[in-house]
Amino acid sequence: MAGLAAAALLGTAFASTDGLARTGIFGSPGLTENDTSEWLNTGAPDFREVVESLRPSDLPLPAGRSWQPVIDQQVADGQREPARMQATGVHAAFAHYAVCVWDGEWLAARQAGDTARVGRAVEVIRGVPSWPIFVENDGGGTVDWLRSIAEAATHGDEGPIRQHIRANCTSSWIGVDQ
Known part of the structure; x- marks a missing residue:
């Protein structure tokens, strides 16, 4: 990414x-x-x-x-x-920002125990790999990585999302502990 x-x-x-x-x-x-x-x-x-x-x-x-x-x-x-x-x-900057804030939303919702927010975040995160900016400009690996993040979020695995946030997101955008 x-x-x-x-x-x-x-x-x-x-x-x-x-x-x-x-x-x-x-x-x-x-x-x-x-x-x-x-x-x-x-x-x-x-x-x-x-x-x-x-x-x-x-x-x-x-x-x-x-x-x-x-x-x-x-x-x-x-x-x-x-x-x-x-x-x-x-x-691309707008799309990356959106991915970061949705990853942060997913973590915050899990920390709050808000299953409705978690569900909405998972729904959006699962759609991210099909966003045109990523599909049309994938030089190899970006879409696959986004799919792996979506799969992890679907199964409640925080590891890939936390890794993505640490590597690619501005901390002030996220609003949760990384």
């Missing part, structure tokens, strides 16, 4: 002549990029607006959670180290 994020988020520093986040430059598979999504200027003043416009409408979040933490992180990272990042990288 970290490999997908690293590949999608890898950027090269540059100075934009127009100062806009949307560059109008699209990837060309077979060269250095792995998809045809637009390259974004992460240091542009309108990068936050572009990230917000890419917020997924098809990925669920647990009750009370929002996309704001991942938006804030993407913008802060982009301002700290301006670079080019493909839109696929932004989509």
